[in-house]
Amino acid sequence: MAAYMGSNSVKEVLENSDEIHFYGHHVDDGKLGNRMLQATSETENDIREPFIIGVAGGAASGKTTVCNMIIQQLCDQRVVLVNQDSFYYDLTEEKMNHVHEYNFDHPDAFDIEHLLYCVEKLRHGQAVDVPNYDFRTYKRNLSSRKVNTSDVIILEGILVFHDPRVREMMNMKIFVDADADVRLARRIKRDTLEKGRDIKTILDQYSKFVKPAFDDFILPTKKYADIIVPYSGDNYVAVNLIVQHIHTKLGQHTLCKIYPSVFVIQSTFQVVEHGLGHLPFNEKQIITPTGSIYIGIEFCKKLCGISIIRSGESMETALRECCKGIKIGKILIHRQGDRDQQLIYHNLPEDIADRNVLLLDPILGTGNTAVQAISLLLQKGVQESNIIFLNLISAPQGLHAVCKRFPRVKIVTSEIELGLNSNSQVVPGMGEFGDRYFGTNDD
Ligand SMILES: O=P(O)(O)OC[C@H]1O[C@H](OP(=O)(O)OP(=O)(O)O)[C@H](O)[C@@H]1O
Ligand SMILES: O=c1cc[nH]c(=O)[nH]1
Numbered sequence: 001m002a003a004y005m006g007s008n009s010v011k012e013v014l015e016n017s018d019e020i021h022f023y024g025h026h027v028d029d030g031k032l033g034n035r036m037l038q039a040t041s042e043t044e045n046d047i048r049e050p051f052i053i054g055v056a057g058g059a060a061s062g063k064t065t066v067c068n069m070i071i072q073q074l075c076d077q078r079v080v081l082v083n084q085d086s087f088y089y090d091l092t093e094e095k096m097n098h099v100h101e102y103n104f105d106h107p108d109a110f111d112i113e114h115l116l117y118c119v120e121k122l123r124h125g126q127a128v129d130v131p132n133y134d135f136r137t138y139k140r141n142l143s144s145r146k147v148n149t150s151d152v153i154i155l156e157g158i159l160v161f162h163d164p165r166v167r168e169m170m171n172m173k174i175f176v177d178a179d180a181d182v183r184l185a186r187r188i189k190r191d192t193l194e195k196g197r198d199i200k201t202i203l204d205q206y207s208k209f210v211k212p213a214f215d216d217f218i219l220p221t222k223k224y225a226d227i228i229v230p231y232s233g234d235n236y237v238a239v240n241l242i243v244q245h246i247h248t249k250l251g252q253h254t255l256c257k258i259y260p261s262v263f264v265i266q267s268t269f270q271v272v273e274h275g276l277g278h279l280p281f282n283e284k285q286i287i288t289p290t291g292s293i294y295i296g297i298e299f300c301k302k303l304c305g306i307s308i309i310r311s312g313e314s315m316e317t318a319l320r321e322c323c324k325g326i327k328i329g330k331i332l333i334h335r336q337g338d339r340d341q342q343l344i345y346h347n348l349p350e351d352i353a354d355r356n357v358l359l360l361d362p363i364l365g366t367g368n369t370a371v372q373a374i375s376l377l378l379q380k381g382v383q384e385s386n387i388i389f390l391n392l393i394s395a396p397q398g399l400h401a402v403c404k405r406f407p408r409v410k411i412v413t414s415e416i417e418l419g420l421n422s423n424s425q426v427v428p429g430m431g432e433f434g435d436r437y438f439g440t441n442d443d
Pocket of ligand 2: 365425426427429430432
């Protein structure tokens with residue numbers, strides 16, 4: 001476990017000091033302090049960004065049905081649907097005169113820069129005006145549609161996976177797959193009814209543009225999909241699985257919105273570094289023994305790590321890699337399922353009240369253990385706002401318990417899971433962490 005929590009990016013330079021922890025970089029290497037601050041704020045922003053889903057697939061493959069089913073099942077969330085069709089370029093008079101020669105299924109038919117601009121704004125919490133494209137006039141209406149940002153943004157369209165910049169903004173990519181004959185039959189029905197087109201025109205357009213564009217541009221983007229949904233009427237199983245995943249991810253968003261003290265770091269590599277990034281520091285310059293100038297940072301206040309025995313000890317190596325010589329204290333709490341915890345042992349730095357405390361425990365289940373440990377730290381005079389709880393897997397129940405009781409304690413975790421089972425184990429989770437890490441399970 002410690003191996004994947006280790007710090008590769010942060011170099012510790014001053015050793016054997018439990019008073020000063022200075023980690024930095026050579027003067028040529030840029031500004032670590034700035035990088036750390038940037039990393040922290042970027043990650044915080046990421047957490048609050050909407051969940052963006054791309055839904056691609058051939059024309060009339062069932063994308064809209066899948067999107068509607070997702071929207072219906074996410075009824076407790078704010079969802080907005082943005083259709084790539086809204087970003088068709090207006091046809092010029094000349095193109096209008098030869099409209100049957102115009103390829104609406106080619107990537108160049110879309111104003112992708114405008115689409116990118118709109119999604120980028122929504123992603124950063126701003127409302128946008130999305131154009132209203134009229135298929136009868138082949139032009140955007142004068143009035144646009146005001147779209148507010150939401151918890152979930154669904155971006156639907158035949159070619160939404162085509163541009164890598166759009167793809168990169170998506171948290172989940174779904175490709176709706178339907179046989180060519182099914183797509184053609186549905187297209188004929190839809191275009192005659194909804195767009196007032198005649199069958200000959202539809203078939204000409206299909207063989208001339210739609211089919212070649214599907215083969216050349218749309219089908220090749222299927223490989224980018226995280227999920228391929230075979231369209232056969234209403235695919236409830238696939239949509240249920242998708243919605244379940246979104247709910248789990250939104251659970252994180254919701255908890256982070258409720259509790260500004262919770263930070264979810266997408267990679268377990270960065271839990272320790274991110275935690276350190278919350279501490280106040282000053283930039284410091286030193287001359288190394290070889291006479292080079294070295295710029296790093298120095299924490300304003302003394303630090304210590306406190307691990308909750310046993311599992312918290314698995315995080316000590318990572319902490320020591322970042323802060324060599326750091327004082328580490330211990331707390332042992334006997335956990336009995338969901339019942340009261342018993343404090344068995346503690347060994348804390350005498351001057352702990354004057355330190356920032358990084359509390360280490362990879363699992364936050366019911367939260368009882370963490371609440372006991374934090375209560376002990378407060379009894380010893382540690383300021384609540386000087387405690388950062390570093391964690392790998394947390395259950396929503398544990399987060400509620402700690403955040404409600406200690407709103408000023410920061411929690412840095414790498415995953416918020418679904419919940420707890422009847423044995424108070426985190427689910428899906430990883431079972432008994434300590435047994436797995438120390439090899440004391442029966443398997
Ligand atoms: O939030 P809670 O429901 O209180 O559970 C979390 C506690 O459970 C685990 O320890 P465990 O008791 O399994 O001991 P171990 O680390 O020694 O294996 C974990 O490391 C936490 O300390
Ligand atoms: O899932 C859990 C809950 C508490 N402790 C663990 O090790 N795992």
